[in-house]
Amino acid sequence: MKDELQIAMADLDEERTLMLVEERVKAGYSSVEIIESCRRGVEVVGEKYSDSHYYLSDLIMSEEILKGVMRILEPYIPTNGSVKGLSIVMGTIEGDIHDLGKNIIIYLLRSSGYQVHDLGVDVTPERFIQAVNETKASILGISVLLSFCIGSIKKVVDLLEDAGLRDKVKVVVGGYPVNQEVKEFTGADFYANDVTEAMRIYREILEIKEDSV
Amino acid sequence: MNEKEMLYQKRLERYMTAMDCGKPDMVPVAFGVGEWITKYTGTTLQEIYYDLDKSNNVVSEMLPGLDFDIFKGGPALWWPPMFDAMGSKLYKFPGMGVDENSTFQFNEQEYMKADDYDEFIASPTEWLVNHYLPNISTELENPGSYRSTVALIKGAAAFAMQGGIMAAAWGKWTMENGIVGQGTGFTKAPFDTLGDALRGMKGVLLDLRRRPEKVLAACDAITPHNVNCGLAGAGADTRFPCFVPLHRGAYPFLNPKQWDTFYWPSLKATIEGMWAKGKRMLFYAEGDWTPYLEKIAELPDKSIIFQIDTTDAKKAKKILGGRFCLQGGVPTTLLTYGTPEKVKEHIKRTFDELACDGGFILDTGGVVMGDAKKENAIAMIEAARKYGIY
Numbered sequence: 029m030k031d032e033l034q035i036a037m038a039d040l041d042e043e044r045t046l047m048l049v050e051e052r053v054k055a056g057y058s059s060v061e062i063i064e065s066c067r068r069g070v071e072v073v074g075e076k077y078s079d080s081h082y083y084l085s086d087l088i089m090s091e092e093i094l095k096g097v098m099r100i101l102e103p104y105i106p107t108n109g110s111v112k113g114l115s116i117v118m119g120t121i122e123g124d125i126h127d128l129g130k131n132i133i134i135y136l137l138r139s140s141g142y143q144v145h146d147l148g149v150d151v152t153p154e155r156f157i158q159a160v161n162e163t164k165a166s167i168l169g170i171s172v173l174l175s176f177c178i179g180s181i182k183k184v185v186d187l188l189e190d191a192g193l194r195d196k197v198k199v200v201v202g203g204y205p206v207n208q209e210v211k212e213f214t215g216a217d218f219y220a221n222d223v224t225e226a227m228r229i230y231r232e233i234l235e236i237k238e239d240s241v
Numbered sequence: 242m243n244e245k246e247m248l249y250q251k252r253l254e255r256y257m258t259a260m261d262c263g264k265p266d267m268v269p270v271a272f273g274v275g276e277w278i279t280k281y282t283g284t285t286l287q288e289i290y291y292d293l294d295k296s297n298n299v300v301s302e303m304l305p306g307l308d309f310d311i312f313k314g315g316p317a318l319w320w321p322p323m324f325d326a327m328g329s330k331l332y333k334f335p336g337m338g339v340d341e342n343s344t345f346q347f348n349e350q351e352y353m354k355a356d357d358y359d360e361f362i363a364s365p366t367e368w369l370v371n372h373y374l375p376n377i378s379t380e381l382e383n384p385g386s387y388r389s390t391v392a393l394i395k396g397a398a399a400f401a402m403q404g405g406i407m408a409a410a411w412g413k414w415t416m417e418n419g420i421v422g423q424g425t426g427f428t429k430a431p432f433d434t435l436g437d438a439l440r441g442m443k444g445v446l447l448d449l450r451r452r453p454e455k456v457l458a459a460c461d462a463i464t465p466h467n468v469n470c471g472l473a474g475a476g477a478d479t480r481f482p483c484f485v486p487l488h489r490g491a492y493p494f495l496n497p498k499q500w501d502t503f504y505w506p507s508l509k510a511t512i513e514g515m516w517a518k519g520k521r522m523l524f525y526a527e528g529d530w531t532p533y534l535e536k537i538a539e540l541p542d543k544s545i546i547f548q549i550d551t552t553d554a555k556k557a558k559k560i561l562g563g564r565f566c567l568q569g570g571v572p573t574t575l576l577t578y579g580t581p582e583k584v585k586e587h588i589k590r591t592f593d594e595l596a597c598d599g600g601f602i603l604d605t606g607g608v609v610m611g612d613a614k615k616e617n618a619i620a621m622i623e624a625a626r627k628y629g630i631y
Contacts, residue, residue, distance in 0.1 A: 040450065083496040085446040092447055123343045125333070128442060150339075175573060176276070176344060176612040204528065204551075209578040222493065 033062070037069025038076070040089045042096065045069075049097050059104040066097050070139045078224045084132070087223065091135045114237055116230070117159045118169040119147030121184070123177040129203060130171035133226050142234065153183040160188065160197050166237045167230065168199050170216070175205040178214060185215040198233050202226050248419030252310040256421050256602070260482070260521065260566045261543060264599030268592060268629035270622055271423060271568065271604035273313030274300045276344055276611035277576075277618070286344065286611065287336030290317045293403065297410040304418045309622050311602065312420040315410075319345060323399035327392050328379030344611060352376045353439035355448065358455040361439070362462045373439070424523050426475030426483035428515075431463035431507035432456075436489045445489070449499055460507035468514035471522070479519040482546055491528030505536055516544040523568070526550060527607055534560040549595075550606040558595050568602040570595055571621055576605065576613035581620035588624040596629070603629065 033052065036044040045066070052062050073090040076082040118134055120127050127149050134144045145163050147155060160168055168188075170181050181201055188194045199216040211219040218233075220226035242250070258265040279286050282299050289296045300315040321334040333339045333346045352373060353361060361368040374381045380392035411422060429437070435456065436445035448456050471483040489495065490504045512522050524545040530537070531553040537545075542564045549557050549569030557567060570591040575584055588603065595601050603625050609618070 042450070080493075081496075083493045083499070085449055085495050085499060088443060088446050089450050123339060125346050125348075174344065174346075174610060175577060176610040178577075178612065205574060207574060209574055213578055 031065050031068065033065040034069040034072070037066050037090070037093065037097075038072035040073070040086060040093065042089070042093045045093050046096050046100065049100050053100065053104065059101045062097070062101060063105075066094060067139050067141075070094060070136070074136055074227065084128075084223075087132050087136075088128075091132065094135070094139065114166045114234055115143040115145060115163050116167045116169060117145045117147065117156065117163055117165040118171065119151035119156060119159075120149040120171045120173075121177045122150055122152045122180045124172055124174045125149045126173035126203075127171070129173075129223070129226075130169070132223055133169065133171075133202065133230070136223070136227055137230060153180055153187050156184045157187045157191055157193070160193055161191065165197055167233055168197050169226075169230075170199065170201050172201060172203040172205065178205065178210055181210075181214040181216065189215075200226065200229055200233075245416060245419040249415065249421065252419060252421050255310050257480070259600060259602050260546060262563060262566055262600035264631050267631060268596045268625060269311055269602045270309040270625040270629070271311040271313055271602055272307065272309040272618075272622060273605075273609065274303050274315050275609040275613060275618075276316045277609065277613040277615060278303060278316050279342070279611060281615055285335065285341045286316075287334070287341040290319070290321055290335050290345070293317070293320060293406050293410075297406070300410070300414065301417075304414060304420070307418075307619070307622055308626055310421060311423050311604075312414065312418075313423045313604075320399070320403040321345075323396055323403060326395035326399050327374075327381055330377050330379065342611070347437075349437075349441045351441045351444045353444075355440075355444070355452065355455075358452065358459060362455070362458045365459075365462050365466060422481065424475075424484045425478040425481045426471045426473075426520070428467045428471035428474070428483055428485055428511065428522075430485065430487055430490060430504065431460040431467055431511060432490070432504045433486075433488045434463050434467060435459050442489070446494070449495075449503060453503070456503055460503065464507045464510050464514070467511045471511070471515050472518055472520055475520065479521075482521040482523040483515060484523050484525060486525045487527060487530075490533065491526070491530060492532050497532065500533060501536070505533075509540065512540055512544055516541055521545060524548060526552060529553075531556055537561065538564070540565070546602070548604070548606075554591075554595060562595075562600060563598070566600045566602065567595060568604045569606045570601075570603050571605045573605050573607050573609050573613070576609055576617040576621065579617055581616050584617050584620040585624040585627075588621060589628045592628050599631070 033048045036048055049062055070090055073082060077087055116137060118130055120130055134146050137144050145159055147159055156168060170184060172178060172181060185199055188197065200218045201210065201214060201216045202220045206219040206221060218229045220229055255265040255269045259269050276286060278299055279289055284295060296315055296317045324332060331348055333348060335341050335343055335345065339346060357372065371384065375384055381389045383389050414420060436442060440448060475483055490500060495504055515522060522545045525548045527550050529551045534556055538560050546566045546568050547557060547561050549567055561567060575587055
C-alpha cells in the first residue's frame with residue numbers, strides 16, 4: 029500500500045487525509061481518482077474492523093473523515109456519478125429511532141459503490157414496501173434495537189408477500205436483539221448482530237444477484 | 242414478626258448471602274413487572290407512564306402469589322409529567338412523540354458542544370445549570386426569567402411528588418408481599434455521563450481522536466460527582482447495591498486501547514470510591530462485556546454484582562465467579578419467543594452452569610420490554626423455585 033492518501037485514510041488520520049485531498053485537488057487529480065484512494069482506505073478500515081483491530085468508534089471516525097473529504101470534493105464531482113446497478117433500501121423500523129448501526133452499514137455499502145436508499149428512522153412497514161416497489165431494490169435492510177419493535181418487521185415481510193414482492197427482495201434484519209428466533213419469527217432471509225456479519229451477508233447477496241443480472 | 246416480615250427476612254438473607262458470594266438455601270430470583278404487563282390490563286402504555294396510581298395498582302395486583310425474592314420495580318421507568326413541566330427535549334414518551342403503546346425513547350443530541358469542554362471541566366454542575374438545562378428544556382431557555390423559574394419549581398415539585406408516591410408504593414409492596422427491593426441509589430460511569438447525556442454517542446466517539454485530553458479531563462471532573470450521586474441518592478444505605486446501567490463500555494463501541502484509557506479508569510475510580518464507603522454497585526453490563534472481564538476482575542472482591550446480558554456467561558463465571566456475585570442467566574428474547582417449557586429447560590441448565598457454588602442471582606439479562614409474554618415470566622419464577630434449591 030503505497031498511496032499516501034489511502035494510508036492516511038486507513039490510519040484514520042483526519043488532518044493528513046484532508047490535507048492530501050486539498051493538495052491533490054490543486055495538483056489536478058480528478059475527483060474520481062481521489063475518491064478511489066479514499067475508498068481503498070475505507071476498505072482497509074473495514075478489514076481492520078473484521079480483524080478486531082478497529083472497533084465501532086474507528087468506523088465512525090472513518091465515516092466522518094470521508095464526509096470531510098466529500099465536502100472538499102463536492103464542487104468537482106460530476107453529477108452523473110457511476111454506481112453499481114443493484115440498489116438497496118434501508119431503514120430503522122417503526123417505533124425505533126436508533127440509527128448508528130444502519131448508518132455505518134449504509135456508509136460502507138456506499139463507499140463500495142452501491143446505491144442505498146436511506147429511509148431514515150421510525151419507518152412504517154407500508155413505507156418500506158413503497159420504497160422497495162419504487163426502487164426495485166434487491167435487498168431490504170431493516171435495523172432494530174428495541175425488541176418490542178420486532179413485530180413490525182414481521183409486518184414488513186407479510187406485506188411484501190401480499191404485494192407479490194417477497195421473492196424479488198432479500199430481507200436482512202440487523203441489530204442488537206436479533207437472532208435465529210427473530211429471523212424465523214419475522215420471516216426475514218438473514219440476520220446480523222454486527223457490522224462484519226452484515227457486510228458479509230450483503231456482499232454475498234449482491235454477488236449472487238450481480239451474476240444473475 | 243408476622244408471616245410477611247418473616248418472608249422478607251428469609252429473602253433478604255438469601256439476597257445478602259448471594260451478594261457476598263455465598264450459597265443461600267436457594268438461588269435468589271430477581272423479578273420486575275415490565276411494560277409487557279400493559280397487554281394484559283386493558284390500558285395503554287401512555288396511561289401506565291403518565292398515571293402513577295394506575296401503574297402502581299397494576300403492580301399491586303400482579304405481585305400477590307408470585308414467589309420471588311428481589312423486586313426490580315414496575316413498568317414505568319420515568320414519570321413524564323416532570324419532564325413536561327420543564328419542556329424537556331430529552332425523551333419521546335408513549336403518546337407524546339411515539340405511539341401510545343410504544344416505549345419511551347431518548348432523543349440523543351450533542352447537548353454539550355465540543356467548545357463547552359473547558360467550562361464544563363472547570364465546574365461541571367455550574368455548567369449544567371447555566372447551559373445544559375437551557376439546552377435540554379424549552380421552558381428553561383432563559384435562566385432567571387419568570388417562565389424559567391416557575392418551570393424549575395414545577396419540575397422540582399414533580400420530582401418530589403413522584404418520589405413520595407413511589408416510596409409509598411414500594412413500602413406497600415414490601416409489607417404486603419415480603420419482597421426485597423433490588424437496590425438503592427443510581428449513578429453512571431463517568432464516560433457514559435459524558436457520552437449518553439452530554440456529547441452524544443457520535444460526539445464522544447469522535448472526541449476520542451479529536452480532543453482526547455478533554456475527554457479524560459471531563460471524566461475526571463465527573464467522577465467525584467458520580468461517586469457522590471451513588472452514595473447520596475441512596476440516603477447512606479449500604480446494604481443494597483447502587484444501580485448503574487453501563488452503555489458505551491460494551492463491545493464493540495471502543496477499541497481495547499480506548500476502553501483501557503477512556504472508559505475504565507474513571508469507572509473503576511467510581512466503583513472504588515463508593516466501595517470505600519461500603520457501597521456496592523450493580524454493574525448492569527448491558528450488551529456484551531466478554532473482552533473486558535479480566536480488567537473487571539481487578540476490582541476489589543465483592544465490590545460489584547456483575548449483570549450478565551449478552552456477555553459469555555461461562556467466561557464470566559470462570560473469570561469473576563467466587564469473587565463477585567453474578568446476576569442474569571435468562572435472555573430477554575426467551576421471554577418473548579420461548580414457551581414456558583423452553584424457559585424451564587433453560588433455567589435448569591443455567592443453574593447447572595452458573596449457580597452451582599453460590600454467588601448467583603437469577604434474573605433476565607437485560608431490560609424486559611413490552612414484547613415479553615406473561616406466561617414465560619411466570620414460568621421463569623416457577624422454574625427457579627423448582628430447580629433452585631441448593
